[in-house]
Amino acid sequence: MKRLTYILLTLVFISCKSEKKDIFQEYNGEMVKVEFIDSKADSLFTGFGGVTYENGKLKSLSYVKNGVPADTLFYYYENGKIKEKGLVENGFQKGWWIYNREDGSLKEKSEWLTLKDSLYKNQSIYFDQNGEVKYKNSSFFNLKIPDTIQVGKNIASFNYNSNIDVYKKLMYVVIENKYSESETKLDTFGIENDDxxxxxxxxxxxxxxxxxxxxxxxxxxKNIGNDSAIGTVSNHKKYFEKEVYVSDKNN
Known part of the structure; x- marks a missing residue:
């Protein structure tokens, strides 16, 4: 998976040199000159690189380091509207990416993680033409952990929207809690009655x-015949991480 993703994100910038007009494009609030990468030198190129459609309109743009996208990667429709954009790190999509329709309206927001050298879609939120969330299609959570917690036990919570409809479903949260220099536990908390x-x-x-x-x-x-069925069990996981400050409540 890592090799495939790396190749896809690298090849999008490979373009043989030809007579092209200089293109200047806004990139994260800065107007930059886009360079067109020579396929023979793509592994050495560092700068703002991209490719165009046949009509000369910009198709993609990123800050490239040694031939590989290393910051925000933009894809464009031929009409100049942003098709999708997000951060790339080590050849992988990272964090929240946005995906737009050709008219520029928001279609999807998805969070990407790298797990064991593979790309993982952690959350996805879909929108209709009016910008309203399509809850039946979306799978996301809203974490409620205070920025400051106290030494000892603390309570946190979250909101959750699932797009999975099955015969039966259980939910629980697994937290990596450190209790001493030599003791770290994976504590499990069952979720019941929407608590x-x-x-x-x-x-x-x-x-x-x-x-x-x-x-x-x-x-x-799942039905496998007129009078027989088979049951299956699987897990769907969403990962989260947050830095907090721990305060000594005795002071």
């Missing part, structure tokens, strides 16, 4: 990274 709360432990005063997973355990029944 989306879980516990986090503040180990010591100072900055602390909270890491966890929201897990949907899915039970499905």
């Amino acid at each position: 989306y709360r879980f516990g986090i432990f503040g180990y010591e005063k100072g900055k602390q990274n909270i890491k966890g997973q929201i897990v949907e355990e899915l039970y499905e029944i």
Whole structure:
């Protein structure tokens, strides 16, 4: 997966040199001159690089380092509207990407993570033509962890929207809690009756990274004949991470 993604994000910028007009394009608030990369020198190129459609309109643009997109990557429709954009790091999409329709309206926002050298879509929010969220199609969460927590036990929560409809579903949160220099536990908190709360432990005063997973355990029944069926169990995970400050409540 890593090799395939790397190749796709690299090849989009390979273009044989020809007589082209200089193109200047806004890039994250800065007007930049777009260079067209020679396929023989693409591994050495560093700068703002892109390719065009046959009609000369800009098709893609990114800051490129040694031939590979290394910052925000833009794709454009032929009418100049942004088709999609997001951050690229080490050949992978990273964080939240946006996807637009040809008229420029927002179609989708998705969060991408890299897990074990593979690209993983962690959240996805879809929008209709009026900009309203299409909840039946979307899968996302809103984390509610305070920026400052106390030493010891703390309560956090989240809102959750699922687009998975199965026979039966269980949900739980797994948190990596550190209790001492030698003890770190994966604590599990079951979610029932839409009570989306879980516990986090503040180990010591100072900055602390909270890491966890929201897990949907899915039970499905599939008919395999007129009078027989088979049950399957699978897990769907969403990952989260947040840096907080731990305060000593005794001071």
